[in-house]
Amino acid sequence: MNYRHAFHAGNFADLVKHATLTLLLAALRADPRPLTTIDTHAGAGGYDLDGELARRTGEAAQGIFRLMAADDAPEAFNVLKAAVRAGNPGGGVRFYPGSPSLIGAGLRRGDRYVACELRDDDVALLRETLAPFPGATVLQSDGFAAARHEASKGNRLFILIDPPFERGDDYARIAETVAAALLLDPDACIAVWLPLKDLETFDAFLRSVEPAGADLLVVESRLKPLTDPMKMNGCAMVIANAPAGLDAALTDVSVWVAGRLGEAGGKGEVWHTRA
Numbered sequence: 079m080n081y082r083h084a085f086h087a088g089n090f091a092d093l094v095k096h097a098t099l100t101l102l103l104a105a106l107r108a109d110p111r112p113l114t115t116i117d118t119h120a121g122a123g124g125y126d127l128d129g130e131l132a133r134r135t136g137e138a139a140q141g142i143f144r145l146m147a148a149d150d151a152p153e154a155f156n157v158l159k160a161a162v163r164a165g166n167p168g169g170g171v172r173f174y175p176g177s178p179s180l181i182g183a184g185l186r187r188g189d190r191y192v193a194c195e196l197r198d199d200d201v202a203l204l205r206e207t208l209a210p211f212p213g214a215t216v217l218q219s220d221g222f223a224a225a226r227h228e229a230s231k232g233n234r235l236f237i238l239i240d241p242p243f244e245r246g247d248d249y250a251r252i253a254e255t256v257a258a259a260l261l262l263d264p265d266a267c268i269a270v271w272l273p274l275k276d277l278e279t280f281d282a283f284l285r286s287v288e289p290a291g292a293d294l295l296v297v298e299s300r301l302k303p304l305t306d307p308m309k310m311n312g313c314a315m316v317i318a319n320a321p322a323g324l325d326a327a328l329t330d331v332s333v334w335v336a337g338r339l340g341e342a343g344g345k346g347e348v349w350h351t352r353a
């Protein structure tokens with residue numbers, strides 16, 4: 079396992095993932111019933127954009143730095159922007175929240191959050207990040223297995239699946255996990271982050287998840303036409319059992335990222351597999 083999210087923190091793909099995450103959480107938390115969230119691939123929790131790893135790629139320059147400086151960013155980014163401001167009380171954009179910071183910060187009494195991570199170094203950072211949140215538990219174990227386990231418990235459930243895609247079977251493991259979780263809990267909301275390289279891989283993934291039976295909401299941000307399958311040409315969030323009423327805000331996110339951070343020929347759109 080070589081992947082470390084610190085190299086990519088705050089890039090365009092994080093903006094799509096984390097803005098979508100904040101919108102999903104707000105909608106799910108509008109329902110007063112307790113919510114269990116499982117983050118199958120949690121990473122370190124939060125990131126220092128001035129740190130060696132982030133500086134080596136500089137990806138945040140074309141992501142969160144652009145978003146925080148923009149005067150035309152849609153409201154759909156407001157919660158993410160507020161979280162960045164809260165993490166940088168002295169101003170500037172040095173610290174960027176990962177999914178654990180964003181999920182942990184909004185936990186209500188009775189909510190649970192299970193954050194899974196395998197790497198020793200990132201687990202140590204994750205434990206520090208989540209220490210202030212009593213509803214949060216860090217598991218140093220396989221997130222796919224943990225998601226199935228949580229789905230068997232009968233709690234109201236939200237699952238975020240965000241693997242590093244460094245294993246050849248990541249797509250298959252996601253599809254198996256989504257199918258298994260929906261079999262155990264047909265109402266679970268499940269959000270999957272995917273890189274967009276070529277259409278064949280993306281279509282094959284959607285076809286592999288469709289038999290699980292849920293309508294899928296697809297949030298696509300293509301930063302350029304998908305002509306080079308060796309590159310990450312964009313990213314997508316695929317959401318099963320998405321709360322109603324989010325399409326317009328998610329469209330704003332995908333269109334802004336593709337339009338402002340992408341190249342000619344890129345596009346953002348939101349669609350349903352059953353539309």
Ligand SMILES: C[S@@+](CC[C@H](N)C(=O)[O-])C[C@H]1O[C@@H](n2cnc3c(N)ncnc32)[C@H](O)[C@@H]1O
Pocket residue numbers: 079081082083095118119120121122123175176177178194195196197200219220221222240241242
């Ligand atoms: C893309 S990063 C996660 C970023 C995080 N979700 C965020 O948005 O801030 C993927 C993480 O998954 C971890 N990982 C890889 N395989 C895993 C597995 N089977 N179970 C749990 N974590 C895993 C990697 O070590 C890496 O830190």
